[in-house]
Amino acid sequence: MMKVMIVGAGKLGYKLAELMDNEDIEVTLIDTNLKTLERINDHLDVLTVAANGIQIGTLKELDIQTYDLLVAATNSDETNTLICSLAKKLKCKRTIARIRNPEFTEQLDFVKNEMGIDHIINPDLTTAIEIERYLLKSYNFYSDDFAKGKVSMVDFHIGDIDGFVGKRIMDLECLEGLLITAISREGDLIIPNGSTSLMRDDVIHVIGKGRNINRLGERLKVNMDKKRTKKAMILGGGKIGYYLAQRLESSNVSVTIVEKDKSRCEYLSERLKHTLIIHGDGTDINLLEEEDLALQDAFIGATGYDEQNLLMALVAKQLGVNKTIAKISRPNYINIIDKLDIDIALNPINITASDILRFIRGGKVVSVSLLLGGQGEVTEIIATEDLPIVGKPISKLGLPKGIIIGAIVHKQEVIIPNGDTIIHPRDRIVVFSLTSDTSSFKKIIRPARGGIFNELWGSH
Numbered sequence: 001m002m003k004v005m006i007v008g009a010g011k012l013g014y015k016l017a018e019l020m021d022n023e024d025i026e027v028t029l030i031d032t033n034l035k036t037l038e039r040i041n042d043h044l045d046v047l048t049v050a051a052n053g054i055q056i057g058t059l060k061e062l063d064i065q066t067y068d069l070l071v072a073a074t075n076s077d078e079t080n081t082l083i084c085s086l087a088k089k090l091k092c093k094r095t096i097a098r099i100r101n102p103e104f105t106e107q108l109d110f111v112k113n114e115m116g117i118d119h120i121i122n123p124d125l126t127t128a129i130e131i132e133r134y135l136l137k138s139y140n141f142y143s144d145d146f147a148k149g150k151v152s153m154v155d156f157h158i159g160d161i162d163g164f165v166g167k168r169i170m171d172l173e174c175l176e177g178l179l180i181t182a183i184s185r186e187g188d189l190i191i192p193n194g195s196t197s198l199m200r201d202d203v204i205h206v207i208g209k210g211r212n213i214n215r216l217g218e219r220l221k222v223n224m225d226k227k228r229t230k231k232a233m234i235l236g237g238g239k240i241g242y243y244l245a246q247r248l249e250s251s252n253v254s255v256t257i258v259e260k261d262k263s264r265c266e267y268l269s270e271r272l273k274h275t276l277i278i279h280g281d282g283t284d285i286n287l288l289e290e291e292d293l294a295l296q297d298a299f300i301g302a303t304g305y306d307e308q309n310l311l312m313a314l315v316a317k318q319l320g321v322n323k324t325i326a327k328i329s330r331p332n333y334i335n336i337i338d339k340l341d342i343d344i345a346l347n348p349i350n351i352t353a354s355d356i357l358r359f360i361r362g363g364k365v366v367s368v369s370l371l372l373g374g375q376g377e378v379t380e381i382i383a384t385e386d387l388p389i390v391g392k393p394i395s396k397l398g399l400p401k402g403i404i405i406g407a408i409v410h411k412q413e414v415i416i417p418n419g420d421t422i423i424h425p426r427d428r429i430v431v432f433s434l435t436s437d438t439s440s441f442k443k444i445i446r447p448a449r450g451g452i453f454n455e456l457w458g459s460h
Contacts, residue, residue, distance in 0.1 A: 001026050002360075003066060005092070007053030007083050008073035009036045011329060012098065012123070015353045016071060017046050019374060022438045025360075028062060053083050056090070065091035071356065073098045081115050088116030096356060100124055100239060119359050123348035126355060128243035130346055131325055135229040135298050136251060144369050146380045147409040147428045153181070153207045153369075153378060156220050157339075160200045164220075170194035174219045178208035179416050181406040181432040182376055187335035189375040191402050191434055201339070205371065207406040207430065209414050229253055229297040229323065235282040235312050236303035237261075237268045240327060240348070244300065245275045256291060258282035283308055285315060298323040306330050313342045334373040350374060364445065366428070376434050378406070381445055385425045389444050395419030402437030403444070406430045 002025045006013045009031035017040065020027045027046040030053045031037055037048040051058040053072065064070070070087040072080035077099045084095035096119045104111070108120055133145075144153045158164045164172065169180055169192055183190045184203040190196065198204070206213060232248055234241045237259030245255045245268075255275040259265050265279045280287045282303070293299065299316035301309025301324075309326035310333070317324045326345045328337070337345040350370045357368045357377075366380040383390050389397055394405055394417055408415045409428040415421060423429060433441040 002068045004028070004360075005030065005053075005062065005064065005067050005070045005087075006073060007031075007070065008075070008080075008098075009033070009040060009048070010073060010075070011331075011349050012073045012352055013071075014040060014044075015331075015349050015374065016073070016356060017044055019353055019357060019435070021045055022435050023442070024439060028067075030058070030062075054079055054086070056086055059087060059090055059092075067092045069094045069096065069360065071096045071098075077101050077104050081111060081117065084117045085115040094118040096121060096359065098123070098352075102239065102242060119356075121352050121355055123352040124239035125243045126351050127327060127346055127348040128240050128247060130351060131240075131244055131300060132247045132251070134325065134344060135232060135248070135253070135323060144378065146367060146378070146407070146430045147414070150209070150409055150412075150414050151207060151407045151430055152210050152213055153205060153406070153430075154213050154217070155184075155203050155205055156216070156222060157201070157203050158198060158220065161220060164198050165200050166197060168195050168197050172198075174216055175206075177212040177416055178206050178216060179404075179406055180204050181207050181378075181404050182371060184372050187372075189372050189434060191376070191404050191432060193401075205432075208416055231296045232256070232298040232300065233258065233288075233291070233293060233296045233316075234300045234302055235309065236301070237264050237277065238302065238304060240302040241300075242268060242271070244302065245272050249274045256296075258288070258291070283312060288312075288315070289319075293321065294319040296321050298325070300324075301326040303327075306333055310337075310340065310342065310345070314340060317341045331373045347373075371432075374435060376432060377438075379431050379433070379441070381429050381431060383423050383425055383427045383429055387423075387445060389429075390423050390425055393420050393422055397444070399444070400437050400440045402434035403441055404432045406432050 004020055004025050005028045006016055007030045009029050013029060017027050017029050021044050029046050030049045030051055032052055034050045037050055041048055064087050070092045072083040074080055080097040084097045087095050095117050097117045098121050100122055180192055182205040183192050231254050233256045234244060235258050237257045241257055245257055248255050257268060257275055258278045258280055260281050262279055265277050269277045278291055293316055299313060299321045301313045303309055306328040313324040313326040323343050326342055328345050328347055354368045354370050358365050364382045364384060369378045371377060405417055407430040408417055408423060410424060
């Protein structure tokens with residue numbers, strides 16, 4: 001069984017512990033705050049230790065040399081770096097550090113090599129990259145790319161559209177070359193089959209080639225606007241706002257940041273050469289209207305307050321802004337987002353947790369995206385000869401209900417599979433699974449005999 005130590009029981013530490021708890025990984029969570037740990041003990045079956053992870057004594061007492069991985073996720077970059085360094089010296093197999101400071105991120109390779117860190121995560125930068133990718137794409141709704149962009153996954157809110165509500169999936173006429181891989185219904189995630197009926201206000205997760213998805217979008221009257229983002233306004237000049245402005249500048253997007261802290265405005269104006277920095281309260285609608293919010297192609301709410309980000313993204317949408325994005329960090333807001341008129345809400349914790357899951361699973365896993373606050377996940381795998389799913393028709397694989405193979409890329413060709421489809425070695429496969437079925441999912445991607453995965457999946 002794999003053993004992981006997480007230092008820092010904040011939002012990220014908790015999310016990771018929760019995901020690993022589902023994965024049958026033995027987790028030890030360390031934090032100095034006893035109250036936080038007590039709360040976690042009520043919800044998760046993990047070992048909690050009230051101690052300071054930077055103390056060598058603590059690490060030795062917990063037999064750090066028996067651990068496969070340590071994740072340092074305290075609030076301090078320097079502490080995280082040092083904890084990883086110490087753990088590595090004390091023979092922990094691999095380490096991951098969360099490092100958020102932009103000054104620090106410019107010298108990451110040096111830090112990794114010198115301090116013995118295997119992987120560095122920066123939630124703010126990763127979130128900025130996701131937002132940038134979304135803004136510079138032609139779609140106008142949430143989408144994820146798999147198989148190097150050949151396969152797209154998109155969420156559609158079906159509202160009460162005729163021809164969808166009350167219909168069984170097998171009776172829908174507009175799904176040629178597409179597959180509904182999951183349905184979000186009132187906060188729950190359902191992996192459907194052909195006889196599942198759609199209900200009013202369902203959100204359907206659809207996978208397929210871009211052009212087929214566009215056709216479905218038109219049928220659902222989603223604004224499939226191909227307008228490229230040329231002007232963007234960012235509310236909040238924190239780390240995400242800074243990273244995003246930096247990236248958009250280099251793609252020739254004209255960027256405005258609204259930030260209410262004067263010294264932060266000065267910091268930004270020194271470092272961002274082509275961004276307009278406005279010192280003011282970004283929740284003041286008059287100010288935003290004066291700064292021509294209605295003429296922007298995109299609005300991004302990136303303050304530290306979820307409510308501000310959501311509310312102002314809604315205001316921007318009402319003023320006719322094409323793409324509106326809110327950064328949210330409270331997991332309990334995930335369920336209401338689908339009902340709001342916002343194009344996309346991103347949770348840095350989920351994005352980072354996906355990144356760490358991919359690192360843990362190693363080898364053949366290319367990408368992992370968490371759905372609906374982590375109730376489900378989409379994983380992209382490269383098939384190898386020794387996997388039990390290779391060479392048999394999908395209908396004969398005995399997949400549990402909570403798992404669905406959404407797409408296969410075979411020799412550059414995208415296949416939306418049916419029961420007769422056979423997976424070949426070197427195919428890229430996109431798999432949807434409910435988090436509660438993670439252990440069944442692992443059986444599919446564990447080699448039939450020996451191999452690299454046995455080491456990764458802790459059969460040592």
